[in-house]
Every structure is written in C-alpha cells, then in structure tokens.
Amino acid sequence: MFLFFICFVSYSQRQFTVKYTHEKIELDGELSESVWEQAGVADGFWQFFPTDSIKSGLKTSIKFLYDDKNLYIAIQVFSSGNDYVVPSLQRDFRAGGSDNLSLVFDTFNDGTTAFLFGINPYGVQREALISNGGADTSGFSTAWDVKWKAETKRYEKYYVTEMEIPLTSFKFKEGETKWRFNSYRFDTQNNETSTWANIPQNQSIFGLAYMGDMIFEKPLGKSRTPLAIIPSLTSYVVRDYETNKTSSDVKLSTDVKISLGNSMNFDLTINPDFSQVENDNLVxxxxxxxxxxxxxxxxxxxxxxxxxxxxxxxxxxxxxxxxxxxxxxxxxxxxxxxxxxGVRLSGKINKNLRLGFLNVQTEExxxxxxxxxxxxxxxxxxxxxxxxxxxxxxxxxxxxxxxxxxxxxxxxxxxxxxxxxxxxxxxxxxxxxxxxxxxxxxxxxxxxxxxxxxxxxxxxxxxxxxxxxxxxxxxxxxxxxxxTDVLAVNPTAERVFWPVSGKINNHSIRFSPSYIFSPDLGYKNTDFDIRSSYRIEFLNQSNFRVQLTNNYTFLTDSFDPTGTDGATELPANRGYRYDSFEVDFQSDRRKKFSFSINPEIGTFFNGEQYSIDGNIQLRLQPKFLSTLRLDYRRIELADGFPSASIWTIEPRFEVTFNKFVFWTTLVQYSNRNDNLGVNSRLQWRFSQLSDFFLVYNDNYFTQTIEPKNRSISFKLTYWLNI
Structure with missing residues (x-):
C-alpha cells in the first residue's frame, strides 16, 4: 500500500523566483528593458536525449516577470549554428524533429494537468493542454486555443523570444504563490533534447511527475472574469450529381466563453456550426x-x-x-x-475537486x-x-x-x-x-x-x-x-537496454499476449493475438521494429474482411488461426526528406494477406511541406471467398505564405469507399484566433471518375475578448 501514500519526489528539484514589476515590457525580441537583469531565471538545462545524466551542451535561459495582468517571459536559446529546422509557419506545430522550446505550467501543483506554451526560432506559437499527468501523447492536446503574444528575433547562433501571456489564460487558485514548472527544448543541430528539471528517459518529456517550482514574489490576485464572444458565419453551396440537385445555406453561430473566478470555465454555444474545415484521416x-x-x-x-x-x-x-x-x-x-x-461548465471547485457538466439540445x-x-x-x-x-x-x-x-x-x-x-x-x-x-x-x-x-x-x-x-x-x-460480450486480459512485459556507446540509444524486447472470452458462450476464448517484438531507437533519431503476431478469431457472425458487395462471407461459428510478420522503420525527421515504412506479410483467416503502409515527407522550409501517406493491403481468401486489393492514398500539400496565411490541399483516394476526394483550404488568420476559411471540396467515384458532389464554402470566425 506504500505506493498510494508516497510523497511527491523529484528527479532533480529546482526553483526560481518570479519578480513583480510595474515596468512596461515591449515585445521586440531585444530584452532592452533593464528590469530583465533582475528577473528570476531558469537555466542550466539537463539532457533528455541522447542521455539523461549530464548537462545540456548549449545554454538555454528563461527569465520571468509578472504584473497584475500578465506573465512576461524572456527566452534566450543558443545553438551551434543558424541552420534551424522549422517545417512550417503554421501555429500549433509538432515539436519532434524541429527546433523549438516549450514551457509547461502546473498551476494547481497537482501533477495531473498543465498548460503548455511553445515557440520556435521563427516566432511561430503553439499552446496545448496536458492531462493525465502527461504520461503519454493521449494526454496532450493542441486543439486548445488561447490569446497570447510573442515576438522572436534571430541573431548569430542564438534567438531571443519575449512572451506576454495574460494571467486569464491560466487557471489557478487566488492567493497562490507557487506553480510547478518545466521546460523542454529540441535542438536539431546538436541532436539534443533537453529539459530544465531533470527527467529520466523512460518518462514522457512533458510528464508532470518531474518538475521544479516557480515562486511568485507576492501572491497572485483574483483574476478578472474575461468574456469571450466568438461569432461565426458559415455559408456553402453544394452540387449533388447523384440527385442532380444544388443546395445552399447560410448559418450564423455564436459561442460564449466565460471564466468563473480563476479556475472554472463556462461555455455557451448557440446554433453551432460543428462542421470541420479539415478532413479526418482515412483509416x-x-x-x-x-x-x-x-x-x-x-x-x-x-x-x-x-x-x-x-x-x-x-x-x-x-x-x-x-x-x-x-x-x-x-x-x-x-x-x-x-x-x-449547448452549455458546458468545467474546472476546479477547489484544489482537489473538479466539476464537469454538459447539456446539449439537438433539433428534430x-x-x-x-x-x-x-x-x-x-x-x-x-x-x-x-x-x-x-x-x-x-x-x-x-x-x-x-x-x-x-x-x-x-x-x-x-x-x-x-x-x-x-x-x-x-x-x-x-x-x-x-x-x-x-x-x-x-x-x-x-x-x-x-x-x-x-x-x-x-x-x-x-x-x-x-x-x-x-x-x-x-x-x-x-x-x-x-x-460487447467481452472479457479481455492483456499482460505486457518489456525489457529495455541502454548501451553506453555505439549508434544505438536504446533497444528493447516486448511480449504482449491478448485474450478475449465471450461470457454469452460460456467464456469461450473467441480471440487472441500474441505479439513478440524487438525495437531499436538510434542516436540519429530513426527507429526500427520487427514484430511477429499469432492470431486466433472465432466468428460468431459471418464476416467479409474485404468489404466486397455481394461476396460470400466467411461462415460463422468457426475459428481461424493466422500469423503475420511485420517490419517498421522511421527515418530521421530532422532531414528535409524523411519517410516511414511498414510492410507486413502473413496468413489471414482462411487465406493470406500482405500489406505495406508508409509516409513520405518533403520539407522546403519554412514555406512548403508535402506528405504522401500510402496504405496498400492485399487480401486473398480461399477459393470461393473474395479477394481484394485495398488502396488508401493521401497526398497533402501545405503552403505557408507567412504566419497568417496558409493554403492546404488534401487528396484522399480510397477504392474501398469508392471515393476520390479533394479538399483545398485557404486560411487567413486576420487577428488572434480569428480566421477566414475558404474551402473547396470535390468528390468522385473511383471506378468511373464521375463526380459525386462538389462544394465551395467559407467560414468566418472572430474571437472578441471583452
């Protein structure tokens, strides 16, 4: 029972003081204000990759000030050269494989949730919410948006960023004098990842178990209650070629966001347009x-x-x-x-209690x-x-x-x-x-x-x-x-090895059997898959994996895995054993050209299957990024049953003219869905969190290349803080 009562520990407990200021800070990336010389500083970063036991090779310095309204941050990031990797100028970038710095604030000191703000050498911003203690990427969401300012200036072998984050962007307890804090940096030129508070490599780099403290010079006051009104206007015209009809619509929606005190959110949506201007990935x-x-x-x-x-x-x-x-x-x-x-109320009632309430009424x-x-x-x-x-x-x-x-x-x-x-x-x-x-x-x-x-x-x-x-x-x-009708058990064991020299950062063996039983069938074992794998992570940030899988499936209903119309389905009340072998390789994403590939071969139900999926990326930074995702699967069942070649192809092209205008085109081909789709989207961020989207959609049948439907739409959203 000791693990339930263990006290907070830190791999390397650190702290600094955040000084209060009355001086006006101008965001220009120059640090010309004298008050920065007295500011509390977080520096002396530790390596996280390739090792976690020594100090970072190059200096990273973060200074903090605050007043009644804002938290001010000055960042100096030193590098061995000026060849930064910045794939795009679009907000909410992906951190891995590029140069950037992120700041993590655990404002309730609970080690479970946190706010993240990030910047790269070109001044592109990102923000995210961290949940579940930051244990893995499922608790990391860049879908969260909030208003804040930053200016970055690049110098010879270093860059400087000044940030102004409104205290209303955070949730915290009134009168608080301490937040938990950490920062992590990706340095592509030195092939190094580093953190301010030392984190062991087997943990997530944004994990909240290992953090230091930022001590405020005087208690934080009661935050004013900001009111954000977010009206949006959406209009579209759609031509349906199957019914030979044209339709159009105009929709006005309003969202309202109110912060109740320092730690609760109230959201109201009226006549919302929940359409997505970006398509989901095909699976x-x-x-x-x-x-x-x-x-x-x-x-x-x-x-x-x-x-x-x-x-x-x-x-x-x-x-x-x-x-x-x-x-x-x-x-x-x-x-x-x-x-x-719809209405939504969520947040902290006190330090240890969270409340969530949602109520949405749909139309008949x-x-x-x-x-x-x-x-x-x-x-x-x-x-x-x-x-x-x-x-x-x-x-x-x-x-x-x-x-x-x-x-x-x-x-x-x-x-x-x-x-x-x-x-x-x-x-x-x-x-x-x-x-x-x-x-x-x-x-x-x-x-x-x-x-x-x-x-x-x-x-x-x-x-x-x-x-x-x-x-x-x-x-x-x-x-x-x-x-439903499932009782499942899945144990997993993994041994990780950390070589002290050579080209390998770590390698591991993993064994993971999974068994499913049917209570309705007297707890009959209806499924299992037994996975044995070996994985290598190289020092150049590429990785390699091989896996052998043994499968068993008992079909309680007839089933056709090819999805072929009118085909003979595999019969029910019969068990099938099949095996597969796969290889997975991801190249170094710091390179202008990178790729991943995952071929697989094996038996499948009463036949055979082989597949290959992968991703190719070409970066002409920071203006152009193209990716090609390919998934090909060949299924050959026994005589009398269907066979099929299933293709999914998704080329994507992103042009970032500057930090405010972006053009993205996504082509999606799926012969299983009998659809070839084109989604082309022009986005203009004319003000903070305020956007104009112009979207063109075109869909065709894959067999005949005849059109299904075609649409053009626009969406205008304006975020107004009152």
Whole structure:
C-alpha cells in the first residue's frame, strides 16, 4: 500500500523566483528593458536525449516577470549554428524533429494537468493542454486555443523570444504563490533534447511527475472574469450529381466563453456550426468493429480530459464527444444532427475537486425520423494521494418528447459509473479501475462494464496488465463501445537496454499476449493475438521494429474482411488461426526528406494477406511541406471467398505564405469507399484566433471518375475578448 501514500519526489528539484514589476515590457525580441537583469531565471538545462545524466551542451535561459495582468517571459536559446529546422509557419506545430522550446505550467501543483506554451526560432506559437499527468501523447492536446503574444528575433547562433501571456489564460487558485514548472527544448543541430528539471528517459518529456517550482514574489490576485464572444458565419453551396440537385445555406453561430473566478470555465454555444474545415484521416479498417477519431471542435476542448477519460477510452468509453451532433436517420445512416444550443461548465471547485457538466439540445428532423434529444453529462472528480483521482460520471440521452417513430426501448439511455485512476508521485506506478452500468428501457440484463489495469515503468523494465469486461447489453448512446460480450486480459512485459556507446540509444524486447472470452458462450476464448517484438531507437533519431503476431478469431457472425458487395462471407461459428510478420522503420525527421515504412506479410483467416503502409515527407522550409501517406493491403481468401486489393492514398500539400496565411490541399483516394476526394483550404488568420476559411471540396467515384458532389464554402470566425 506504500505506493498510494508516497510523497511527491523529484528527479532533480529546482526553483526560481518570479519578480513583480510595474515596468512596461515591449515585445521586440531585444530584452532592452533593464528590469530583465533582475528577473528570476531558469537555466542550466539537463539532457533528455541522447542521455539523461549530464548537462545540456548549449545554454538555454528563461527569465520571468509578472504584473497584475500578465506573465512576461524572456527566452534566450543558443545553438551551434543558424541552420534551424522549422517545417512550417503554421501555429500549433509538432515539436519532434524541429527546433523549438516549450514551457509547461502546473498551476494547481497537482501533477495531473498543465498548460503548455511553445515557440520556435521563427516566432511561430503553439499552446496545448496536458492531462493525465502527461504520461503519454493521449494526454496532450493542441486543439486548445488561447490569446497570447510573442515576438522572436534571430541573431548569430542564438534567438531571443519575449512572451506576454495574460494571467486569464491560466487557471489557478487566488492567493497562490507557487506553480510547478518545466521546460523542454529540441535542438536539431546538436541532436539534443533537453529539459530544465531533470527527467529520466523512460518518462514522457512533458510528464508532470518531474518538475521544479516557480515562486511568485507576492501572491497572485483574483483574476478578472474575461468574456469571450466568438461569432461565426458559415455559408456553402453544394452540387449533388447523384440527385442532380444544388443546395445552399447560410448559418450564423455564436459561442460564449466565460471564466468563473480563476479556475472554472463556462461555455455557451448557440446554433453551432460543428462542421470541420479539415478532413479526418482515412483509416483502412478490416476488423468487425468501429474505430474512433479525435475531437477537434473547440466547444469540447477545455478540460476535455475530465469528460473523455472515463472507462477504457479505446474500447468502452461512456462519453465520446464526437457522438454529439451525430445520429442515425430512418435508413440507419449516420447523419449530422443540428444542435439548437449547448452549455458546458468545467474546472476546479477547489484544489482537489473538479466539476464537469454538459447539456446539449439537438433539433428534430421529422422527415428523416430524427427526434429532438437532450444530451447531458455530469462529472465529479476528486484528487487523492499524490497524483491519483476518484471520479463519478452520469450520462443521459433522452428524447425531448414522445414520437410515434421512436420505439419505447430508444426513448432514453443512461450510464452511471465510478473510476479510480492511479499515478504514483514519480510515475513508476500507473493504473485504473472502473465500474459502469447502463440503463435502457426494456433492458436490465448484463448491462455492466468494468476494467482494471496496472503498469510498472522503470528505466529497464516495463510491466502492464490490462483487463476489461463489457456486458452484452451495456450501451452508451453518447459513448464509444467498440465491442460487447467481452472479457479481455492483456499482460505486457518489456525489457529495455541502454548501451553506453555505439549508434544505438536504446533497444528493447516486448511480449504482449491478448485474450478475449465471450461470457454469452460460456467464456469461450473467441480471440487472441500474441505479439513478440524487438525495437531499436538510434542516436540519429530513426527507429526500427520487427514484430511477429499469432492470431486466433472465432466468428460468431459471418464476416467479409474485404468489404466486397455481394461476396460470400466467411461462415460463422468457426475459428481461424493466422500469423503475420511485420517490419517498421522511421527515418530521421530532422532531414528535409524523411519517410516511414511498414510492410507486413502473413496468413489471414482462411487465406493470406500482405500489406505495406508508409509516409513520405518533403520539407522546403519554412514555406512548403508535402506528405504522401500510402496504405496498400492485399487480401486473398480461399477459393470461393473474395479477394481484394485495398488502396488508401493521401497526398497533402501545405503552403505557408507567412504566419497568417496558409493554403492546404488534401487528396484522399480510397477504392474501398469508392471515393476520390479533394479538399483545398485557404486560411487567413486576420487577428488572434480569428480566421477566414475558404474551402473547396470535390468528390468522385473511383471506378468511373464521375463526380459525386462538389462544394465551395467559407467560414468566418472572430474571437472578441471583452
């Protein structure tokens, strides 16, 4: 039981003082104000890569000041030359493989959530929310947006950045005198990654278990309550060539964001346009089950971890926000369901208690037999011990009134649940256990979902055990339930080796068997996959992996993995054993030309399969970036069953004229979906977080190259702080 009560520890505890100032700071990248000479400083960075036991080879210095409204930051980053890697001038860039510096602020000193602000040598900004202790990339979201200023100037072998971040951009307790802080830097010229607070390499570089302290000279005051009004205007014209009809529409929407005190957010959306001006990536899915894609809509972003992390996020998640605004029509097709209005309240009630509430009302569509639904979520989460938490959730979807076309069993759906998330102070131990129950009319059998996982993570050894149970009748209309009638167990063991010399940074062997049983079939073993892999991470930042997988699938229903119309399906009530071998290589992303490739070959059900997927990237920085994603899969089943070649091809071209005007064109080809699509988007960021989008979409049948539909649309969004 000691791991539940362990106190906060730090790999290298550090601190500095943030001095209060009355002097006006001009953001020009010159540090001409004399007050910077008295400012508290964070310097003396530690290496994180290629090793974590020595100081960084080149100086990085970060100074801090603040007044009643803003936090001011002066950054000096020294390099061995001026050959920086900056793939694009677009905001919210990806950090890996390029030069940049990020600042991480844990304003509640809880080691679970944090705010991140980043900059690169060309002055391009990014901001992100970190959740789940920053244990992995699932707790890192650049979809969050907030207003702040920065100016950067490049000099001979170093660059200087001055930042002004409004204190209203953070959430914190009134009267606070200390935040936890860390910073990390990518230096491509010296092939080095470094951090201010020393972090062991087996941990995430943005992990919140290893941080220092920033001490404010005087307590932080009560933040004013900022009001942001975000109106948007969307208009489109669509030509449908299948029905030979043209339609158009104009939609005015309004979002309102209010900070309640220093730590709560209130969001209101009226007649929202939840259309996305950027297409989702295509995914080749040859399984029998649904896949999930990430949320990008701004209304759902703040404190998104509070709503999204209940249950098993990949398999049995009681609330998946992308369900809101999507429904099925009378033909059982997924269609967009207009939203009348929605409200959202989220944040910290006090240091240890978080609250989340969401309520969204959707519009009825009688011709398509779509009822008006009220969708609501209520969450309370309490921090316990060092970095762990206990949370309860209530999810409700209910028709707003009685409809003749709505069956009694579809009038409502509710889920209640409790989760315990474990994270030890040094992140060596992580885990989760949960129990959820759904309530649906005329269903009261096997409607539970539960799970348990525990992980042990050290420099040399990693052990994990995952398990979950999803009853046959468990359901969440607002959640993501990939599969029911499941009892699954998945242990994993990994040994990592760290050579002291040579071209390899680390290499590891991993063994991960996964077994699925069916409670309805007397706990029959219906699936397993046993994965054995070996991985190498090289000092030049490329990596290589080989994996052998042994599979077994017992089909309870007939199934055609090729998705061929009218083809003979594999018969039900029969088991299939098949194996595969794959190789994965990622080249050094610092290079102007980089690539990844993943070939796989093996048996597949009663036949064979081979595939290759990969990605090619060409960078002509900082103005042009092109990528080509390719996924080819050849399935050859036994005689009498279908065979298919499945192609997904996605070339993407990004032109960044400057830090405010961007042109992106994405071509998506999928012969399985019988679609060739072109999405071309021109974006003008005419003011902070305010954009004008002009979007052209064109879709064709792949067999005949005849047009399906064509559209042109624009979206104007203005972010007004009052």
């Amino acid at each position: 080749t899915n040859t399984t029998r089950f649904e896949i999930s894609l990430p949320e990008r809509r701004q209304f759902f972003i703040d404190n998104s971890d509070l709503f999204a992390n209940f249950g098993n996020t990949r398999e049995a998640n009681p609330f998946f926000s992308r369900r809101v605004g999507i429904t099925r029509n009378k033909d059982d097709e997924n269609v967009q369901n207009d939203i009348i209005a 569509d009688l011709p398509n037999e779509i009822p008006s639904n009220n969708n609501s979520v209520l969450i309370l989460q309490k921090k316990v011990f060092a970095r762990s938490s206990v949370g309860i959730i209530f999810v409700n979807r209910e028709t707003f009134k009685d409809y003749d076309f709505v069956e009694a069993s579809e009038r409502y759906n509710r889920v209640v649940g409790i989760d315990y998330d474990l994270a030890s102070a040094d992140n060596t131990w992580v885990g989760k256990t949960y129990l959820h129950k759904s309530f649906t009319p005329q269903t009261d059998h096997d409607d539970y979902s539960g799970g348990f996982n525990l992980g042990y993570n050290t420099r040399k050894y990693n052990f994990n055990i995952f398990s979950r149970y999803v009853g046959t009748d468990f359901n969440s209309d607002l959640g993501f339930i990939r599969r």
